Amino acid sequence: MAGTSPTHVRASMSGLLVCFFGILLGYSARAGPEPGPDARCPEYVARHAPLLWLHSDDPFKPSDLLTHVRHTTPAVDRKPISDLPSLDLDNLEILNDYGNKDHVALVSNDDPTTYPKWLYGEAPDGTGRIHNSTPCVVVLVERNERELDAFYFYFYSFNEGPNITQVLEPLDRLVKGPKAASGMHFGDHIGDWEHNMVRFRDGKPTGIYFSQHVDGAAYDWDDSKISKIDERPIVYSARGSHANYASPGLQVHNAALVDYCDEGQKWDPVLSAYFYRFHADSFTVTRIEPPEQSFPKLASDANLTSLFYYTGRWGDLQWLDSDPRQETVPRFGLKRFESGPTGPRHKHLVRKGLKPDHRRKMGWTEWAVGIYMAWYPCCLKSWRKWVLFGGFVVMLSAIVVGIVIGVRRYRRRKYQRLQAEDIPLDDWVLEEDSLLSSSDEDDEIGKAGKAGKAGKAGKNKLK
Structure with missing residues (x-):
């Protein structure tokens, strides 16, 4: 060090400062500016x-998108669509250029009946x-300056439908066939989106709103049916179907049908989520930072909005017969x-x-089943059906x-009305006079009438 020149020392110090500021600038570039209130989830x-709470026996856990x-x-x-680039959550929407609306489907590369490992997702710690x-x-929808709807979407790679044990009596007796009897599940599909709002x-x-298959349930926040831990609502995810209750x-x-x-x-x-802000006027989303808690930071180059813009299906189309x-369930077509x-x-x-504005249309089969099952416990079960049948x-x-008595009265009334219309008015007067006078009076009136007519005839002859 004693032999080092001042010029060399200054050059070394300058190099160290350049390196230090270079590292600092590089870190700042990666970290980016502190996001504003609109760029972060509240x-x-x-x-x-x-x-x-996931069901204890549900093998199909939440899955990575x-x-x-x-x-x-x-x-x-x-x-299959050919000549596509490698797909991810940043370019998935390019599939919208193929087919119409929801005609594009993400078809499993594996036979789902073999239950490949990726269908099972990942269990939480x-x-x-x-x-x-x-x-x-998580998608935030601002209704106005004071109200905001927060949608929490949960994704699973596989939905396992019900089997015969999940069909209520007496309809379970109508679900027949060796496959149904063996416990085969019906209504399975690749991909499953459920949500709360x-x-x-x-x-x-x-x-709060709970999605449940094709319908859902809504509750006031203070409803006694809603359980909470530290002001967070408890949601029970059904086995296989992942419907929320x-x-x-x-x-x-x-x-x-029954869920467990x-x-x-x-x-x-929310500890493993993507956060977005929805713009209703343009039907677009902007990715935002997670809340300031123990959440992972976003990479500066990550967008990942393409998963929202993709309009197709997140699984296979229904298999052909x-x-x-x-397999098909007889009578019900499941x-x-x-x-x-x-x-x-x-x-x-x-x-x-809280519920969707446009409710789905119910098919006549589902409508009939609903009416029957509503009556079954009180009126159609065991001896009750005979009482109902008798009633x-x-x-x-x-x-x-x-109806018979009413028709007869109507016909009789119509017959009397027709009789009255056929009798002349003079006949009604004469009939009334005859009813009011005696037979003797009729004879005298008749004789007087004849005498009067004879007198008039004689006078006419003298003239």
């Missing part, structure tokens, strides 16, 4: 986010965090394997109430007798 959205995409092949009309997957999408007013929750136990849906819910594994979805793997769902953009993000016969007989 803290209250996470503070009141749902906590899910990108992993799901990479294990599927896009197809239109069941034919003891704290409820999923470490290596991102199965949740919490409505906020001035940052405070006012209500406010309580554990048996849950009846579609009038005749229990306190299996706790999952905190000619496919040897496909299929073993159905089409996968569409994504969050199709879940009625803009709505007036129905009595009521039907009374209606028939009433």
Whole structure:
């Protein structure tokens, strides 16, 4: 050091300073500026986010979105789309250029009946965090300056439908066939989107919606049916179907089917989620930072909005009847394997109430089943059906007798009216006079009348 010249020292110090500032600038470039309030998810959205209890026996856990995409092949009309780049959550929307609306389907690269490993997703740890997957999408919809709807979407790579044990009596006796008797599930599909929606007013929750198959349930935030832990609502995810309920136990849906819910594994979805702000005027989204809690930071070059813009299906189309793997439930037409769902953009993000504004149309078969099952416990079960049948016969007989009596009275009244119209008015007067006078008076009046006529005739002759 004693032999080092001052010029050399200054050059070395300058080099160190350049390196230091270079590292600092590089870090700043990666970190980026601190996001503003519109670029970050509000803290209250996470503070009141749902906590899910996955069913203890459900093998199909929440699934990573990108992993799901990479294990599927896009197809239109069941034919793979060729010459595509490698797909991810940043370019998935390019599939919208093929086919129309939801005609594009992400077809599993593996036979689902072999249950490949990726269908099972990832289980959360003891704290409820999923470490290596991102199965949740949070979409914020501003209704006005004071109200905000927060949609919490949960993704699973596989939906397992019900089997014969989940069909209520007496309809379970109608589900026949060796495959049904063996416990085969019906209504399976690749890809499964479920969600909750919490409505906020001035940052405070006012209500919550639970998606359940083709329908859902809505509650006020203070409803006694909603359980909470630290102001976070508890949601029970049904075994296989992943429908969301406010309580554990048996849950009846579609009038005749049963879901099973229990306190299996706790999952905190917002700890492994993508966050977006929805713009209703343009139907677009902007990715935003997670709340300022124990959330992972975003990479500066990540956008990942393409998963929202993709309009196709997140699984296979319903298998054809000619496919040897496909089965059909007699009488009801339920299929073993159905089409996968569409994504969050199709879940009625803009709505007036907690439930979607436009309710689905119910088919006549489902309507008839609903009526029958509503009457079954009170009126159609065991001996009750005979009482109901007897009452129905009595009521039907009374209606028939009433109709017969009414028709007879109407015909009699019509007959009398026609008689009155056929009799001249003079005849009515004469008939009335004759009824008021005696027979003797009639004779005298007759004689007087004849005498008067004879006198008039004589006078005429004298003239």
